[in-house]
Amino acid sequence: MARLAQELNVEYISPNNESEGALQSGCLDPAYSQDSGREPYQQMLDPAGEPGLTARVAVVSAWHVAVLAELRTVFHGQVLAHFGTVHPEAYVPGHEGLAFTLDHAHLSAEAFRTHVRTTYHSADSAARKSDDIRWLASAYFPFSLAGELGDADQPGYDPAYEPDHVEDARMRGMQDAYTAISVEEAVRVQGEPWYGGYLSQGWIDTGIEIRGSKSEFLLWARFGGVTPQDLSVVRTKADQGFAEAQAALGLMYDLGVGVPQDDTEAVRWYRLAADQGYTNAQFNLGFMYDTGRGVPQDDAEAVRWYRLAADQGHALAQFNLGVMYDTGRGVPQDDAEAVRWYRLAADQGFALAQFYLEAMSRAG
Numbered sequence: 356m357a358r359l360a361q362e363l364n365v366e367y368i369s370p371n372n373e374s375e376g377a378l379q380s381g382c383l384d385p386a387y388s389q390d391s392g393r394e395p396y397q398q399m400l401d402p403a404g405e406p407g408l409t410a411r412v413a414v415v416s417a418w419h420v421a422v423l424a425e426l427r428t429v430f431h432g433q434v435l436a437h438f439g440t441v442h443p444e445a446y447v448p449g450h451e452g453l454a455f456t457l458d459h460a461h462l463s464a465e466a467f468r469t470h471v472r473t474t475y476h477s478a479d480s481a482a483r484k485s486d487d488i489r490w491l492a493s494a495y496f497p498f499s500l501a502g503e504l505g506d507a508d509q510p511g512y513d514p515a516y517e518p519d520h521v522e523d524a525r526m527r528g529m530q531d532a533y534t535a536i537s538v539e540e541a542v543r544v545q546g547e548p549w550y551g552g553y554l555s556q557g558w559i560d561t562g563i564e565i566r567g568s569k570s571e572f573l574l575w576a577r578f579g580g581v582t583p584q585d586l587s588v589v590r591t592k593a594d595q596g597f598a599e600a601q602a603a604l605g606l607m608y609d610l611g612v613g614v615p616q617d618d619t620e621a622v623r624w625y626r627l628a629a630d631q632g633y634t635n636a637q638f639n640l641g642f643m644y645d646t647g648r649g650v651p652q653d654d655a656e657a658v659r660w661y662r663l664a665a666d667q668g669h670a671l672a673q674f675n676l677g678v679m680y681d682t683g684r685g686v687p688q689d690d691a692e693a694v695r696w697y698r699l700a701a702d703q704g705f706a707l708a709q710f711y712l713e714a715m716s717r718a719g
Contacts, residue, residue, distance in 0.1 A: 356368065356370065357370070357426045357429045357430035358429045358430070360430055360432065361429055361430045361431060361432070364432075365432055366432050366433060367432050367433035367434065367435055367451065367452075368426075368430060368432065368433075368434060368435070369434070369435040369436065369437040369454060370419070370422060370426060370434070371415070371418070371419070371437070372437040372439075373437060373438065373439030373456060374415050374418075374439075375408070375411040375412050375414075375415045375438060375439060375440065376411075376439045376440075378411040378414060378415070379407065379411065384410075386406070386407065386410045387407055387410050387411050387414075388407050389405075389406040389407035389410070390405070390407055391404060391405055391406075393405075396462065396466070396470065398440075399440060399458075399470055399473070399474065400469065400470065400473050401473075402440055402441070402442045402443065402477060403442065403443055403444065408440060408442060409442065409444060412438065412440075412442040412444060412445050413444065413446075415438065415445075416436070416444075416445050416446045416447055419436040419447045419450065420446075420447060420448065420449065423449050423450065433451035433452065434450050434451055435450060435451060435452040435453065435454045435491065436450050436452075436453050436454065437454040437455065437456075437493070438453070438454070438455045438456075439455070439456050440455070440456075441453075441455035441474055441477045441478045441481065441490075442477060442481065443476075443477045443480040443481050443484075444481065444484075445481040445485070446481070446484055446485055447481075447485050447488070448485045448486045448488075449486070450485065450488055451488060451489065452482075452488055452489040452490060452491050453478065453481055453482050453485060453488055453489070453490045453491070454490070454491040454492075454493055455474070455478055455490070455491075455492065455493065456493050457471065457474055457492045457493060457494040457537060461529070464532050464533075464536060467532075467533060467536055468536045468540065471536055471537050471540045472540050474492075475492070475540055475541065478490040478492070492537065492541065494533070494534075494537050504516040514717070516714070517714055517718070518707075518710065518711050518714050520678050520681065520682055523707060524678075530570055531569040531570050531573075531610075534569075534570040534573050534574065535569075535573055535610055535611070538573050538574070569606065569609065569610055572603075572606050572610065572612070573610055573612060586607070586613040586614075588600075589603050589604055589607070590604060593624060593627075596627075596631075598627075598628040598631040598632070598633035598636065599628070599633065601624045601625075601627045601628035601631075601633070601636065602624070602625065602628035602629075602633050602635050602636035602639070604624045605620075605621045605622070605623070605624030605625035605627075605628065605636060605639065606621070606639065608620040608621040608624060609621035609625075609639070618643070618648045618649030619649045620649075621639075621643070621648075621649055622640065622643050622648075622649035622650055624636075625639050625640040625643065626640055629660065629663070632663075632667075634664050634667045634668075634669045634672075635664070635669070637660050637661075637663045637664035637667075637669070637672070638660070638661065638664040638669050638671060638672040638675075640660045641656075641657045641658075641659070641660030641661040641663075641664065641672065641675070642657070642675075644656040644657040644660065645657035645661075645675070653685075654679070654684045654685030655685045655686075656685075657675075657679070657684075657685055658676065658679050658684075658685035658686050661675050661676045661679065662676055665696060665699070668703075670699075670700045670703040670704075670705045670708075671700070671705070673696045673697075673699045673700040673703075673705075673708070674696070674697065674700040674705055674707065674708045674711075676696045677692075677693045677694075677695075677696035677697040677700065677708065677711065678693070680692040680693040680696065681693035681697075681711070681715075690715065693715070694712065694715055697711050697712045697715070698712060
């Protein structure tokens with residue numbers, strides 16, 4: 356693998372990912388399978404209190420260190436040691452970084468924040484002990500079951516699976532919330548200082564679902580080199596009537612990026628940009644009406660703004676408008692119109708729309 360990575364000029368590799376979990380087997384040393392009996396989430400809050408995990412991490416750490424010298428002879432890029440569950444006693448000196456999976460476990464926002472904070476501190480402690488190397492959070496966020504159950508190439512494929520609009524919307528909302536929390540906590544830790552990096556996956560796996568989403572803006576704002584001066588320019592431009600800046604400022608208030616979170620202010624700035632025909636603002640304003648944030652919940656208004664954005668080619672607006680026709684919210688239920696809007700979104704590569712089309716086709 357290292358030789359191939361070198362031939363392909365890969366920037367970094369991790370020779371073994373999350374392998375400490377594989378050691379938890381009855382056919383191996385019983386010490387690896389010791390379990391406190393606590394729920395998995397509670398174990399993640401106190402990894403050092405799990406004797407089996409501690410033993411497995413020690414073995415995997417030693418393996419990473421042992422193979423590093425040989426890897427260096429064939430690969431000249433960066434080598435990361437990747438753990439499934441980060442542990443403060445992980446020790447991998449000589450590596451360029453320590454990576455770990457930040458799982459979501461469908462926790463509440465409050466519980467997820469506690470989980471993130473604890474995990475980051477464990478990673479930071481292990482990275483400092485390992486000669487002050489960087490750490491990288493691989494954030495695995497909620498994903499649509501469509502990708503797992505609706506794809507014939509996946510082992511979990513279920514031809515009878517039907518889309519769940521409510522669940523898909525909930526999952527997308529969870530991704531936005533989890534992205535915000537994990538980034539906020541990363542910024543907080545950075546002041547200590549933060550040695551790390553950040554990689555997000557889940558709904559983002561296929562690339563299309565994040566486009567125009569709140570998660571996209573958050574990741575851009577945090578990792579795209581945006582400075583307070585940039586945010587000041589956004590406000591100035593918004594006050595001057597530039598629609599793109601008004602939409603960006605609305606999103607900042609929506610997410611609490613650079614300003615206090617404020618749904619009412621978000622709606623105000625979205626509306627100013629939407630009234631000028633700015634597509635993303637029209638979609639976001641429709642979503643605020645759809646969910647009743649900053650305005651009274653109103654399906655008809657949600658449809659109106661979704662349609663304006665969809666007519667301009669906004670893929671997520673086209674998909675959401677298809678859902679409104681599919682479920683009869685804000686418009687009379689109409690399968691033909693639902694299919695039409697799903698197809699427009701699917702033609703742009705929107706994976707969930709493609710799956711919904713297949714599901715409607717199977718249902719006749």
